[in-house]
Every structure is written in structure tokens, then in C-alpha cells.
Amino acid sequence: MPGLGASFGRGGATGDLQDLSNADVIVIEGSNMAECHPVGFQWVMEAKARGAKVIHVDPRFTRTSALADTYVPIRSGTDIVFLGAIVNRVLTQERDFREYVLAYTNASWIVSEDFQDTEDLDGLFSGFDAEKRSYDTSSWQYEGSEHHGDDEEDTARAQESESGHQLGAGGAAVEHRDIRRDPTLQHPRTVWQILKRHFSRYTPEMVAEVCGVPTDVFDEVAEAWISNSNRERTTALVYSVGWTQRGTGVQYIRTGAILQLLLGNMGRPGGGIMALRGHASIQGSTDIPTLYNLLPGYLPMPHAEKHADLATYVDQIRGQGQKGFWGNAESYVVSLLKAYFGDRATAENDYMFDALPRIDGDHGTYGQVMDMLEGGKIFGYFLLGQNPAVGSANGRAQRLGMANLDWVVVRDLVEIESATFWKDAPEVETGEIVPEECRTEVFLMPAASHVEKEGTFTQTQRMLQWREKAVNPPGDATSELWFFYHLGRRMREKLAGSTDPRDRPLLDVAWDYPVHGEEQEPSSEDVLKEINGYDLTTGELLPGYTAMRPDGTTSGGCWIYSGVYADGVNQAARRKPGREQSLHAHEWGWAWPMNRRMLYNRASADPDGKPWSERKALVWWDEAAGRWTGDDVPDFEVTKPPSYRPPEGATGVEAIAGDDPFIMQSDGKGWLYAPKGVVDGPLPAHYEPAESPFRNTVYTQQQNPAREIYTNHLNEVHPSPPERGSEVFPYVWTTSRMTEHHTAGGMSRFLPYLAELQPALFMEVSPELAAERGLTHMGWAHVVTARAVVEARVMVTDRLAPLRVQDRVVHQIWLPYHWGQGGLTTGDVVNDLVHLTLDPNVHIQEFKAGTCDVRPGRRPRGRAVLELIDEYRVRGGVTMSTGTVAVTAEFLDPDGRSRAEQADDGAVAAGEGHDDEDLDKVVSVEHDIRSRPGQPQQHGAALRVLEESPRSGPRDGRDRHDEGRQG
Amino acid sequence: MVVVPVAVRPAERRVRPHGAAAARLAHDGRAPGGRVYVRGVGVRTWIEGWPVYRQLTGDDPLGRGAATQSKRSKSLTPRTVTADRVAKSVCPYCAVGCGQRVYVKDERVVQIEGDPDSPHSRGRLCPKGSASEQLVNGDARLTRIKYRAPYATEWSELDLETAMEMITDRVLDARRRGWQDADERGNKLNRTMGIASLGGATLDNEENYLIKKLFTAMGAIQVENQARI
């Protein structure tokens, strides 16, 4: 989560769930915690019982709202305005925690005079290139280190290869030695003053107009938050996928981070930011990533152009003259290569760095889907406990893509929709997939359940918990550990003796895992030990990552997990009962890094090392003992005194001063302003969602200019003002989950208890919307977008209040997204409605808001579905080029009126619309991916492609999916 | 598999276990619903069976414990007591990571409960965690490999050995076909674009580690998981 990574240095929740009970105020925004993390919510209730105030900000009144003291309905997608207005109040009324801000943040640092803010450029930051849709960040740097910015090439590359995710365990590199400061904060280019100017536009009146939140409600939240953040009191912020699954999600998190830094809530008991993750081990699957752009421990996957050899690669990570624990990056990298390649990795051969495959662009899951649709690029696909036919955005594209592959291996507990697309996908009904003509070979393999194998999950507070094996898996069911070990073994046996250099890495990889029992199962403990790492000279397990060496004498598969097997003990398997321990329960499981439960806890003490107050003491400097002590493992070098100042020219760990609590940051400070690490701006700015019925009133710029768009006929985006046609999709849909079901439903819809508890897909609408569209409670209705039509039962409820925005009433429609055609309870796939427009930092799609129409009754069947979609596309003038405008001002007036002139009439719709002849082209698109027997590898859809809109020039790289389809 | 036509008859939308599910539930000792009728008992026993009588005469005046216990539940023993052993586990659904105790009898999971020792979940489970025994033992659970040949309209079966052999061949073939040595500027790529993978957020760290290690060694870079979805 780069929003957190860029601000604090690590991309994980900053504390544990128990610590929420220490808070004086808890603000839950972008999360329905009571519903989605119900057992964790007990700590919010605990806090409430102790007198804390609980505030819930959400478009819909939910189970969380019901238990909150204050519920604030907000228009979906406008959180930056809401939070930004609180930031503005803190700054203008000078109600920040000044001592904390001066000591622990970059508030006093001076930014380059080349930097121009959204205030200067009406919604853009300096350095934007409309052609490439990306920023050159050199003007965002601190004064004196301008040359350290990423030029456009770099940012475009960072964007493609998602440098954002790499901030999971460390902030972005920046040169810290030459930076100038003004501790009085008066210099006009201090971060403080820049922030003040940037957020001045975010006023309570703006909140009312954009978010639909009345001024008095806003006041209540702002006052509660601000007045409960000081030496004696702390406020915790909780968010979840409601923020991460956004076109500008990273910037939502950044706004929360700025506020928590200004108010001095980071690293302190009852403060921090609780990032609630969705899956059992989603934190684990980014720490030890199954992600294309990362190696374990947030090391970047080597890039073809940037990383020619090990030395260059390490230098890039470590950065020149950078502070902090990334200074030892070489140790982490070499230890990983030793774990991967064993004795084959030597100093002479660069530890086989050359053998690693290279990335050079966006290879993310949605890019893959586009390649599948196109055909001839991806031949085989593994699905490992994931059900993209239901769970991924734009499920139609996903299913049609899979129907265009040679083979798919699905490993799951039940027969999920992603295994049966060839016989019962919705596209079979529309005739787009014909089973007899679909070539894809499918292997559906039963997987072992969580009790039939042992191993660790990393839950939401970065804690690894070991599971014991209860029973053997039934029948042919196997664990992933078994499957991948034996797949690797078989591949190596078949390639044995190969002299092809391409097979070398596979033959050289350390793969001799002992197997056990009749099933020939490898041991998870062996693998966890490999992850922890060994001292190769003694054969002992490493005590932690600080013991890793760059000379090949240590190994370790994931440096941030090193220590999980300290003292030869599986620390993740520790189970000392909570009631016998203090709140943070250090002897239950193990948290990375080094079993620290509260990150940045050095900041719980003042610069001199004394607790800010007795009430909020956590970790402090014990002068007599000469060490940091308290109720958590210090997130700091234990014997480095608060008075320590680095010697001239120091780098790495040595350069961390005694009052630098953010030890993974390249300057040791929390970042109010992020000169690096976030590709769409050093500060958050409000843009409307990629699909919105409203014109952005904060800036002329309508949408995030750097958003990622996949241009494909299956993925057309609705027009938003100022483009014409948005009135055809007048409502806002939003989706989320429910307690009784789990994401794509593979683990819940097939279970009798859960299917009975939530037995059908439904949509929530307000009584007003029901009246406007003739919907009846318990009756049927269908939601229409340019991607799909989805039907559901109607629940008319006050929970979804219509909001007044820009003097208009906006209606929202809410749907849970757990359904598909399989299981004990079936329903349409809600994610089919979603378009693929991605956050440029992490390539996460905008799941949470879009526009739509809703009609009473059941949806049409068969081909009539496509006809209905086409009807809407014609009426709304939807094509591949709608919604793709980069710079709104250029769209509004290509002839170059001044921004002020444009802003004057900025709210006027100025779309191009369609000529009559154009309409033929819009409706004549055939989505035909059918293959015929006997044809080896299929081509993609036979599409007729509209000419590019003259205003939206072709985009480097990311439009490649369309090339070759012309004509 | 039980597919209930949710859409058609709203009044009957409740999903009841029937067929094999009902049989299994009965076998488990859980009544699939409904009342237990006891015949041929005397009047006295009958009166003593009344909760209100027991409430007034016994030591449970508020009727929250023994007084209201039915004859049937009195005769039952919790599966947690008769289990052969207990495994310490973690709920596989959301990221709260609630502690679970998995009760095993005769090499079969018979019950899954919250673990009161867990410092952050403190013994609680939500409906998903509480239902996870059905995740393990449910009717829908796959135990055999299903194979769909190209252009086939039905599943067929494969044994594990054959499936592994076929998959190994296909991976090697796709790897070779999608191989890229270098880009047009001569930079090393060392990779295959022929294979993609999605999944990991529900898997163990050890599994993800092995997956990434193997894919990296074979040159497959298109590895992704739910973190992006």
C-alpha cells in the first residue's frame, strides 16, 4: 500500500487491532468494519465502552454506522474533499501538534522553486505530459536535490512497473544531505506553506457542495478528530478496500496519513492508521509476493533497462546517500539469491542475478486479460484459490479472455465459475461462448483446505500465525506446496541434461526439499526456515535481518520475515494465551519486522525520548539502562540515544538520527509532502471518479489525469461532464461485501449455513429512487452500464439516503458482489458492471463507484442483453474514446484559452457527441472470440475499431492492445 | 450440488439442506431442523419436562440454564468433548485472522470453534469462521480431478499422476512458445510471456514463496494475486 509506504516507510497497518481500544476517537472511513472484519470490530466497541467516540463516514448506513456515535453519509468517491477540509482547518487554525510536526515530519523542508501546485495549474501538478499521461517529478523535489527527481521516462516506467507497491517496506529514495529547512515554517516554499496553500480550497462549503455533507456534521467530525489529538489524547483512523479500490485510492490514504501526521497520531497508542486487508493472507501475499513487480520483502523485480547487473540494481534500491535500513539492501538481495540458487549463487557470477527474468512494463492482472483477449500471447493460466470470473472487475472481459486460452489450471475447494466458464458463463447465454467451439482445456484440481495443511497466514496487523494440520486432504486434494514442489520436480526431471541456457535457472534453483509420508508432501517448516534464513558458515538460523550479510555467507528468502525462526523456534506458532500477556501479546504469533507490534513507536516519545504523556506512553528512552524500553519491541535501534546525531557524510542506518522515528524513510521523517513514491502527485487532489454524473467543482481537471485506461470494446467508459451523454447514466453505483459471504463467493455460496444466511443478490435503493424509477420493494430491477446488465431483487431502504450535491439530488445504488452462477445461492455477477480504470500507483481498479441506469423488472435474456447494452451505448455516445480525456482543459478548449477563462464556463458540457454515421460504428461491434476446431492459436476479438478521437492521442504502451486490430 | 432457484419463488428462498446434505447432517448428529417428538412418557415425567416447572423448583429461576434444557439436548455430548484431538488453526476467510480450534475424531474434522486464547479474536468467530467446518466437509467440496478437453461439453476424470504429467508438459510447452530472450534494444529479458497465474491471498506464505520461486526460475513473470483486485 504505497499510500502508507510513501508517507511512513512501510505499507502495512501501523498497529494492532487491540490497540484501537486505546483510542479516544476512532474514525472509520472507507470501511464497513463491523460487517467485513466483524471480530476485529470488538476492539472498536471496547474503545467505545471506555468512552471513545466512534465516527463512521460512508455512502451507506451499515452495521458499522449502527454502532457508531456519529454517522456521516458521503457521496461515494469524494473522501479527499472531506479529509482535505479537516487538513485545511488544522493548518489555518494552527491546531497541529507542533512539536511532533517539527521533529518528526518534513513540514519545515523547502521544496524546489520549480514546483507548481494544482492551485497554479488548475488541477494539475507541474511536470505533466498529456501524451504519456504521466508526470516528470523532478520539479517536485526538495530544493537542492532537483536532479534526483524521476524524469518522465522514469515515472512512466515506475507507473508501468508500479514502483508504488515497492514501498511496502520502505519509502522512496531521496537525497537528504543537501536539503534546506526553515523551522519557523515561514518560508513560502516550506512543505508547511505549500500544504496550506494547496488545501485552502478545501472548505466546509466545498464539502457540502461536493460530498453532500452538511456543514454542521462536518464541523462535528473535524472538532472531534482535532481536539482528541494531542499529548494526552489520540485518534485512530481505520480504512479498508473502500479506499484502496479506487482510481485515486492511494491519494485517499495519503490524505489520511497527512492528517494523522499533522495531529501527531502516528506511532502512538490509540493512534495510527489501521489498514484492514480483505483476505486471510493478503498482507502475506504482498510481503512474500505473488505479484509480478516484486520479489520477497518488497525488493523490486529486476527491470530490463534499469537493472543491467546486481550492482546497479542494489544502488537503485539503496539510493545515493540515503538514510535508513534500505542502506543494507545488498544484504537482503544477496541473501535472497542464496536462498533461491544455493551454492550455484557465488560472488563471481553476481549470485546469479543475471538468471532472474526481467520486467519492462505493465504485466498486471488486467493487462494479462487484455493479452488473453487479443490471443497469441498467453497460452496457459493458473488460478490458485481465486475466482476472477466473479471477483475481477469487468468479469466479461475476464471470462472471454479465458475462453481464448489453450489451457487453464484451476485449483480450488469447489467448482467455481472460473472453472466452468466454457459451459455456463453468461456469455454462453448470449452466444459469445459456444462450448463446442471453445478450445480451452481445463484442469480443475481439488485443493487442500486450511485445516489439511500446515503453514502461516499473515493477517491484517502484519502478524504471522502458524496453523497446525488437523487431517489429511480428502481424495486427490493437494496443497499448493505439494503441487508446486512436484510441478517443479517434474519440470526439472524432464529438462535434466538440457544444454539450453534458458533452462539453466530452472536446473540451478535450489529445489531439493525433503518430502514426507505417503503423499510425498514437502514440509512447510523447512520452507519457513528458508524464508527466515541461515548463517551459511554455521548452519544456524538467523536471529533477524540485521544479521544478513552481502558477502554470500547468509541466506534468507524474505528479509522482513527474518526472525520468524529466531533461536530455532517457530515464533509464528507461539500461542501463549492473550489473557496471560499484555495488550500487544508479543508471545502470540510473530509480527514483521522483528515482532514489533506498533510501527514507528519511537514517535510515542518526544524528541528527548520521554513519553508525550503518561496516559499515552508506549516506548521511551531509559537513560540509566541506556536503551529504549516500554510495552513494545522498539521500532528503533535499541541502544541509539535520542541525542544521537549522525556524523558528517553518514549513510544508511548510521545516518538515522536519534529523533528520526521513520527508520525506513530515506530521510527518517514522516512525509506530509511526498516528492517521490506516488506517481500522480506529491499531494492529494480531488478528482471525480472516472465515471461521475458531476462536473469537478474543485478544479477544471475532471479526472485523475494519470489514471490508467485499458482501451477495449469490452471496457468502454461512460462519459462524465464536461463530455456529453452522462445523463444517460444518471445514478451512482457502489459495491461492497457482507459478513456472510466472502469476496467472489467460492468459499461461501457453496456452504449451506452461509447460503441460508444471505440467500440472494439484492440491491439497496432509497425510497426516492424507487419512486423515481418505479422500483418496488422485493421486486426485481436491473442495473445497466456499457459493460453489462445485472439484475437483483430490490430492497427499498433509508440506509442509502439521496444526497444533495451541487444543488442536485444524487441517488446511489448499492450492491454486494459475491454472486455468480454456481453454488447454493446464485445471482448475476455484479463486477461485470465495473470498468477497468486503474490507480496509476498500484493498478487497482475503481471498484467502488461508477455511473449507471436502473430499470424495473428482470433483465432481458440471451442476445437481447447485448442489444440493451448497445441501446445505452448509442444514447450515451459511448465509445472506446469516451472517458479517456487526459487534460480536461485541453478538451474543453483545444485552442488555448487561458485557464481562468476556461474555469469561468468550466461546468458547461462540451462533449462532441456522435454524427448519425458514427452511430452505425458504435453498434456494429461484434464481440466474437469463438474458436473453431482445428485452429491452433486463436486471434482475439474480430473487432471493428472506431477511429481514435482526435483529442485523445494514442498513448505509449498502454494502447498497445488495440494495435493490430485496426481494420 | 443443490441449486435453489432463488429467482423464481421468493417465498421459498430458504436454502435447506436436502438430499445428500441432509443425510450427512443427520449422520453428524445435527438435526436438519424440526422438532423431536418423544412418545410413551408418563404424566409426571411429562410435567417435569416443562421448563417452567423446572424453573420454579430447580436452581435456575431465571430459566437461562438447566431449566430450559430439553431432554434431547441433555442426552447430547458436545463434539468438542468426544474429539480425539484438537489442532490450533486460523480462520481462512478475512484478514482478522481469528484463532480456531479444530476438533478431530476418527481422522475427520467434527467441529471448528473460536480459540479463546487468541489475544485479538478472544474466542469469537463471525458467521464465516463459524461455518468453516462446512468448508472442510461440505457436499460441494471437490475430491477428484475434473478435466475438460478442448471443445468438450462435459467434464471427464483424470487421475492425479496423469494430470500432473499433462500439466507439466503444457507448462514446458507454453514456456517455450512464449519465450523472450531480449528486447529490441538488446536488454536481457530471460522470460516467458506464455504463462500467467492469479492467486495467493488465500494461500500460506510458504506456498506463495515456493510459487514465486518456481515461476521466477522458469522465467514466468506474470504472477499476480488478489492484492491488485
Ligand code: SF4
Ligand atoms: S471468523 Fe470472521 S472475522 Fe474472524 S477471521 Fe474469520 S472471517 Fe474474519
